[in-house]
Amino acid sequence: MNADAAIPLPKNPKVIVIGGGFAGLNCAKSLKKKPVQVQIFDKTNYHLFQPLLYQVASAALSPADIARPIRQVFRDTPNIDVLMAEITSIDVENKRVFYDGGSSEYDYLVVAAGAVYSYFGHDNWEKHAPGLKTLDDALEIRRRVLLAFEEAEQEEDPEARERQLTFVIVGGGPTGVEMAGAIKEIAVNSIPSDFRRIDTKHARVILIEAADCLLPPMPEKLRNQAKKDLEKIGVEVHLGEMVSDIDAEGVTLKSGKRILARNVVWAAGVKGVPLAESLGRELARGGRVEVESDLTLPGHPEVFIVGDLALAKDAKTGKVIPGLAPAAIQMGKYVADVIEKEAKAGQISERKGFHYVDRGAMATIGRHRAVADVKGWEVTGYLAWWMWGVIHIFFLIGFRNKLFVVMSWLWSNLLFAKGARLITGFPRIEVKKRIGKPKEETTPTEEPASEKVSSGANQ
Template sequence: MKQNQMLNGIDDHTCKVTEVICLPNSRLPRVVIVGGGFAGLALVEGLKNKDVQVVLIDRNNFHQFQPLFYQVATSGLEPDSIVFPFRKQIKGYKNVSFRLAEVKEIQASTNTVITDKGNLTYDYLVLATGTKTNFFGMEEVERNSLGMKDIRDSLNIRHMMLQNLEQAAITCDDEERDALTNFVIVGGGPAGVEMAGALAEFCKYILPKDYPEYPSSIMNIYLVEAMDELLVAMSDKASSKTLTYLENLNVKVLLKESVSNYDGRIVQTKSGKTILAKNLIWTAGVKGDFPKGIDERHVVKGNRLKTDAYLKVDGQENIYAIGDIAALISEETPKGHPQVAQAAIQQGKYLACTLMGIINDKPIGLFSYKDKGSLATVGKRKAVADLGKLKFAGYFAWLLWSVVHLLSISGFRNKLLVGFNWAVSYFSYEKSNRVIIRNFKLNTTAKTQTKDNSENHLEKDVNTKKSSIDV
């Protein structure tokens, strides 16, 4: 019977789509949370073991620690060190359920969420779906480059890098070798800066050991930034110090420059420069990623959902937005709050209290964001810190960055793994095993991401998110 099913193209292990997603029977108000990032998990933690039924929905069965994606991409850490299963996270939370599904549409008129696995109803819906890479309508760039918004992206970058380095050792064509060993990172926010620094240290310390057949100088790293400084969300001191760190690591920083096209081999800039490279990593912008069903009148620049001071989506009675997807527009925050981890976590904690206040008919306050400072690292003993009026760089900034990130990782085992890997790397510059476990090939077919016509190419890199945890 099983053989006949397989021959007919039917797989018993395929997850079936049902009309309704099964959930525990409960008379408590139901809060459905879509997305298990920093904001979504903070909300879950705030609602655990309360008199409310919580349903967490995510397309993955794990939480991803985005600030360290670049270390997975450069073979500094293994992926299982920075992902943590949702079911382990909610173990012991009697009122919380997790369902693996992707939300396709919201039907606000019937309080229904439509997913690829079935439908479910809600009393309160919270969108914490985060963002996706924004290529600003440049389809050829999108087809031929890689973003860094998912753990799979990090693994793709790792395999691309290792495969191209191996191919460079094989080829006798000097121009082809240059293309294979040149790396272009687009975007000078924390994600781009940290990626450039990690690649530069890989080039300096790992390349000579693993690839003695050619010198480390063969690997050129370019960081392209449209503004006139790096880390524009941080202080001038942090920006200038970061530039110095990168230049000392032989990173070629191109300021006031932007990419206009990339065909997989030649990077073209708006000023007319061309760079030969088969490795392009895009960290130059993000846009909101949420399911259908929200009136476009309530979507603002960056494809974010406009909310009121209670984080409720404009025009909705019981739909809320938190994290990168939310834009609380006010006189103090005309562009919304920064798309960083600390804002997402604060919003999740606030909304937990607010929802319980609404359910229990108690007074609720307005959301107020408290900026606790920002950190970014460039490499070993090289980091910058903005903590209010206190701004410093160097070893102590790097040490603080390391401690904050280590404490923020989910799971005791993951903390141990990351701490151990960092200790080994600190004393030996040796990173995790650099193995190619699957062939990587760019998807050269057009991707079907919706164009955001309200944006233009001059929009600033908003990927200051989570490539560096804020204090």
């Protein structure tokens, strides 16, 4: 903030937090029992641990394992109120937010509404290549992946079967790398013995990245190791390839190459939520909001923009702060600290800028394979995999979630089993007499024999 004069605050100022993700939740938690009144708005009723979302998509975990009701988090906190509602617009001049059920005034506003996947102007691709940002996204991807094996089991045409068993992931960041490894692990380790007519080990998993490397923010050694590990488990990695089209039958690359696939996952880019447009500012690339060094909207020291939506620069280094969970957590805590100090002082005054402490980055490639950069310490293999697991358990919200995730991982690693392989929310597979012997002809006076369909193990 660069104010010439302090701005007075009322007693117990009202703080509205938009979004219950990492930034919003940690901001609100840090304001527990502080001299403020907090109101949290979120369009869902739960906090989602997004780093493990791909494990729901790959049937390793159930949705409840990585989500916790926001009300439960704050049930013993009288100064924090939770509303399940979607903010539709913000009036920063009159300090008011609007939602379907009405509107609400604020003294401080913390916008932590997050981001959505960007298809770079090709929104028609979304129906063919879902992204991975929400539980609904994860369940849809899980449904498509598991259904692909079921339909391939019933398909007699070899070419059609190959398309069903080809999975394309677009984007070589952490989400794409982890998703590619997880799908290949399902095909190779988890389900081969469940099917009778197909060899799931032959399923193709193709990872496409426009850059010349995977995991661009990581050191070169770890980027190369990630590629090597993926290829070792059978993932086909295509670097320096850009997608020009996606349709129901596959992916077309700008090089002209065509990949026939019935299953595509998008992990190639994000943009700020549409709510940012109501702030009345020109948005930066990717729909993000440029903020001051104290994470506030220029000209509005009472409005903070945090998390994926913020285009922020470190107050000490000048570097752009990455859109990662650790950065969002630190942003939320920083904002809460600023608000607490000013609430106690009774005024908005000069602030120290936000400094991000980079503790490193991690990505898991599959069973016993991971890469980790921990404050310059480059770790790979089994040790990195264990470190990845311990750190993710530590940051999970709630003892139940921690316990259930640990149990699921132990089960999966001891027995190569995935415990959440239920296919829900889809019409029954239409079977067109593709399997088994032809039905015997009957005379007009006979009742038709029941058509018998053999299937694999139900999971």
